[in-house]
Amino acid sequence: MTAATYMHRGLLPLFVLALSLGSNFTVQGDEGVPPNTENSLVIEAENFASQHLDSKRRWIVFSKESQPHHYPDADQPHYHNASAGKYIELLPDTRTNHHELLEQGENFSQQPGKLAILSYPTYFASPGKYYVWARAYSTGSEDNGVHIGLNGQWPASGQRLQLCQGKHQWTWSSAQRSKENHCGVANTISLDIPSAGVHTIQVSMREDGFELDQLLLTMNKDVQPQGIVPGKPKVSSAPLEKKVMLHQIDNYQRILAAPTDFTYPTSNNHDVEQIPFYHHKKEHALAINAVQQTFRNQFAYAEYQVQAKEAGQYTLTLVTLSEIDGESKYQVMINDKIVGQFQNPETAIDYQEAYFHIDKVTLLKDDIIKVAAMAVTNGKIPENGGTAFARGRWRALVLSRPES
Ligand SMILES: [Ca+2]
Ligand SMILES: [Ca+2]
Ligand SMILES: [Ca+2]
Structure with a gap:
């Protein structure tokens, strides 16, 4: 089981609060105030509900059980330390370095919401501004950008999520690439959730070869995810009623x-x-x-x-x-x-x-x-x-x- 840590920047933590969330999960809080875990949620990237506009590039799930693929790709799979042992990668990856041709609308999409769109219907207990973090694995300079959208919209605050630090490992980023700063700064990718209830978080291609393990959405600007972030204990659905009689009657008018x-x-x-x-x-x-x-x-x-x-x-x-x-x-x-x-x-x-x-x-x-x-x-x-x-x-x- 992987321990994960929310680290607070700034003040030296005065105590460590161990919070049981179904796996080893420690939270370092300031002055006895734990981070607002109520207003954070984790999405496993491979748990998308649907994918569309995927005729040129497609998000493919990788895990220990995956069969070898034969698409252009410059690196080996990285499921061994992915959350839930699974992640997704956008393939084929035909632009792995800047020597290879950039083909707009093929291996690169400056526009969000044009290619390889994933949807994640997600329940939000509270509306508001959520910072979006992606746990991604980059091995080159052309596999580290992606777009984040909401309910079929691609707001400016969700475009060009970029990873620069932490190559060759799973790394969290919430930085938006800008002309002035290609690497961006933390907490510049965000979505405004308009109401409590279910909203569809979306992901679309910016660069092919992007590898995505988890998304973290949090209203807490002080949260910096590290390692695998465990999902909150899944809110278990109420059990559905089972048959209590006529057990073997499975076909009747x-x-x-x-x-x-x-x-x-x-x-x-x-x-x-x-x-x-x-x-x-x-x-x-x-x-x-x-x-x-x-x-x-x-x-x-x-x-x-x-x-x-x-x-x-x-x-x-x-x-x-x-x-x-x-x-x-x-x-x-x-x-x-x-x-x-x-x-x-x-x-x-x-x-x-x-x-x-x-x-x-x-x-x-x-x-x-x-x-x-x-x-x-x-x-x-x-x-x-x-x-x-x-x-x-x-x-x-x-x-x-x-x-x-
Ligand atoms: Ca790859
Ligand atoms: Ca690429
Ligand atoms: Ca995963």
Whole structure:
């Protein structure tokens, strides 16, 4: 892990504050005031979102895994001490020294935003003036200039970022080349971020052969980055919701949920003619309360009337839930004709989904689909303390496109 240091120019640091940002990262602060890390952000150059106008020169990512390339290039790769082990270089590099021909619009672009444009959508917590630093690797006199832009604009303050010092190593610069001073001075490259929110930082060609590892944008003029600057801990996105049921249903046109799409006699009816289902809310299922012995070994029925827009041919999948104290039986009927009969497998895992498929079922408007379930105990589990209250469990009937 590479330690990086923000060094403050000027006052001798009175103390060193170690700030944990997910890697070894030390900040030297003045008088107990750490640099404003809230208003600094790091971009890995190789993490660009897009590249365009790249038909003549193109930013190419280099890392240990890179294949050898065959473009004109005057030096070897430099990924070994690049941040994240990766960087980008603008190739081909046909002007590596001033003896080689300068071709405007080919290997050089005085104008920003004309060639090899990279985009980095970036979130800014605060608007304001950000100094832009580039960590670049230059081995010659014609591979050390680049343009920085913002949201498709190329303000004067972002043009001609230049590196002079620190050849043959990764070096930070925020200096703008000027007629009077080809090397420029620090903090003369900046962008004005107009508002909090996402803005697109951009990079375009000035000189081919430019090698870029990181960009640092900071509102703090006293920051001088050294070495690899670790990114702030990535703001982790909130986890997206994952499926909690119907795990193996990966192709469906309609899920008919047992408790909410079907109609069924409920336990409140006390209808002795019909075995009732109850809504097992925690399991999103219908189940039979088989504690009542009269509710065992007989089918309970739930039904659904097919709607016009559901007419068609399907594979039906009955999704049941396993039980450890019985192997419930099921039937699926269309207009009282049995099209599928199943029995839960014996299992040691309670409430595990089981899937039973019925191929090539044609449904017409107003057809009645019935799902019947029967509580079957296997006698292997003692009744007292068992789970007989929830048997004949099923969760859904799924309508899927038949496999062609
Ligand atoms: Ca090169
Ligand atoms: Ca060049
Ligand atoms: Ca990098």
